[in-house]
Amino acid sequence: MPALKRVAVVVVAAIIVAALCSMAFAEAPVKEVVAKASTVPWWVWPLSLFVLTFVLGVVAVLGGVGGGVLFVPIVGGFFPFHLDFVRGAGLLVALAGALAAGPGLLKKGMANLRLALPVGLIASACAIVGAMIGLALPTNVVQTALGITILGIVGIIIKAKKSEYPDVAVADPLSTALRITGVYHEVSTGEDINWKVHRTPLGLALFIIIGVMAGMFGLGAGWANVPVLNILMGAPLKVAVSSSKFLLSITDTSAAWIYVNNGAVLPMMVVPSIIGIMLGSMVGVRILAKTKPAAVRYIVIIMLFFAGSRALLKGLGIWN
Numbered sequence: 001m002p003a004l005k006r007v008a009v010v011v012v013a014a015i016i017v018a019a020l021c022s023m024a025f026a027e028a029p030v031k032e033v034v035a036k037a038s039t040v041p042w043w044v045w046p047l048s049l050f051v052l053t054f055v056l057g058v059v060a061v062l063g064g065v066g067g068g069v070l071f072v073p074i075v076g077g078f079f080p081f082h083l084d085f086v087r088g089a090g091l092l093v094a095l096a097g098a099l100a101a102g103p104g105l106l107k108k109g110m111a112n113l114r115l116a117l118p119v120g121l122i123a124s125a126c127a128i129v130g131a132m133i134g135l136a137l138p139t140n141v142v143q144t145a146l147g148i149t150i151l152g153i154v155g156i157i158i159k160a161k162k163s164e165y166p167d168v169a170v171a172d173p174l175s176t177a178l179r180i181t182g183v184y185h186e187v188s189t190g191e192d193i194n195w196k197v198h199r200t201p202l203g204l205a206l207f208i209i210i211g212v213m214a215g216m217f218g219l220g221a222g223w224a225n226v227p228v229l230n231i232l233m234g235a236p237l238k239v240a241v242s243s244s245k246f247l248l249s250i251t252d253t254s255a256a257w258i259y260v261n262n263g264a265v266l267p268m269m270v271v272p273s274i275i276g277i278m279l280g281s282m283v284g285v286r287i288l289a290k291t292k293p294a295a296v297r298y299i300v301i302i303m304l305f306f307a308g309s310r311a312l313l314k315g316l317g318i319w320n
Contacts, residue, residue: 042268045268077310175233199233
């Protein structure tokens with residue numbers, strides 16, 4: 001019964017999102033999009049999106065990445081939707097996952113508000129700027145930049161070293177002034193972990209770039225949040241992951257409204273995508289304990305490399 005209740009909540013949430021998007025889409029100015037005539041029935045695309053996002057939801061959980069970073073390059077490269085609509089849907093997909101996980105992470109004490117709110121304020125403001133830039137630029141320019149960014153993310157994932165408990169000898173003055181510190185209970189060891197952070201000014205500066213990229217490409221930003229919070233600033237890995245998930249609910253909301261206001265959100269894309277990604281995430285959580293993370297990590301790397309190459313070549317006009 002609990003599983004059925006969760007599924008029902010997901011479906012109801014998707015219907016509410018669809019209603020809100022439909023209202024906004026009806027009133028907002030829409031970009032002119034020249035589409036080629038297609039003989040494929042309209043229902044094939046929502047169904048395909050549901051199947052794809054279900055698989056992406058499973059893989060995203062197992063690979064430790066956000067759904068948006070897989071959704072945008074794959075759908076943008078292989079589905080006949082304008083990139084603006086894909087990025088708008090990608091932000092809402094990432095936002096749905098963040099909103100589903102955020103309250104539970106806060107309740108368990110894993111996500112830390114003092115860590116997430118300062119960077120969230122900067123990232124959300126910059127995400128609005130990024131969304132406006134993304135909608136203003138020509139599609140081929142954004143597609144090319146997206147491809148380069150995705151290939152860069154592949155490099156980050158390959159080289160990133162996860163540190164469970166970074167060694168932070170002394171907290172810097174800014175983090176001390178903001179009281180960015182905390183204690184969380186590590187269930188696996190039964191210990192209470194005291195943590196603090198350093199290099200806070202550099203971390204805040206990097207979140208300016210992360211926010212712009214999140215809004216511009218509709219990727220969410222979990223792929224960048226975690227390395228900055230964990231490796232650079234020194235937050236424990238679980239605190240970094242949990243705070244990053246909560247942070248997405250702030251950053252993606254700001255950018256998503258720009259796409260909604262410009263009519264770049266299609267309920268036909270958003271509804272099946274949100275349902276698929278959330279159901280897939282539920283399945284992924286169950287599979288996670290029985291799967292070797294290294295194997296799934298390679299799958300994610302291959303998928304992102306292929307999708308990033310496709311986006312880059314499509315943007316350059318080499319592979320249309």
